[in-house]
Amino acid sequence: MKATITQIDPCQLEGEWTQLQDHVQSEQSELLLLPEMCFSPWFCTTPKRAEGLWRAAVRAHEIWRRRLPELGVQAVIGTAPRNCGEKRYNVAFMWTAERGLRWLRAKTYLPNDEGYWEAKWYDRAPIDFEPAIHGSLSLGLMICTELWFLQHARDYGKRGVQLLLNPRSTPRRTNDKWLAGGRTAAVVAGAFCLSSNHTGQADHVELGGAGWICNPDGEVLATTSAEAPFVTIDLDLNEADAAKSTYPRYVDDSAL
Secondary structure (H helix, E strand, O other), X not given: OXXXXXXXXXXXXXXXXXXXXXXXXXXXXXXXXXXXXXXXXOOOOOOOOOHHHHHHHXXXXXXXXXOHHHHOOOEEEEEEXXXXXXXXXXXXXXXXXXXXXXXXXXXXXXXXXXXXXXXXHOOOOOOOOOOEEEOOEEEEEOOXXXXXXXXXXXXXXXXXXXXEEEEEOOEHHHHHXXXXXXXXXXHHHOOEEEEEEEEEEEOOEEEEOOOXXXXXXXXXXXXXXXXXXXXXXXXXXXXXXXXXXXXXXXXXXXXX
């Protein structure tokens, strides 16, 4: 399966969209992973929530989601700010050519820190790490900070997930740490781990780019960069299936 990772600057989205369209069509990509809430500039940089800014971000994502068919990819996965009754969530979605838009799961673990005041901006969703199914493919979503809660990567692996997807918005100074987390999650789950990230500037935060694809043993197969903001790799999903029965995945961790 041909999978594409990205690094996107939301402030340059119109121009980058054309380049992304050219890339995925020339590579005949089958699955595209977008960064976390990438259809508007990163807005969680202040602890004071601005209602107008939230509404603008929700609207921008609604508009851009309608353009996903332009890419010509079988499946596109990302996240979006969403109003759900009186709650506000950061929700993962999957758009497919066959079924259109499908909402998956909402982000559970929210930072509340300099440049990332997410717990001030939207609500924490209940713990619900259900795999998503696309044909014969099983996907596990770990949205940004959720990557560090490796118990869910372990559970995803036990449930046969072949791809761990980590859409994120993280600062450049932490790129090495995040790649280490992605490699570890891949090993824990026995799955390919894919991540796409924001680039550019959001107030005082320099966003890091550096998306990745790691194989089930944590080997880095590809990374994005300013020179190569979109990267496509042909993945053998049989590797992820076979990894489930090898170390350390086979080790019994049930209660005695």
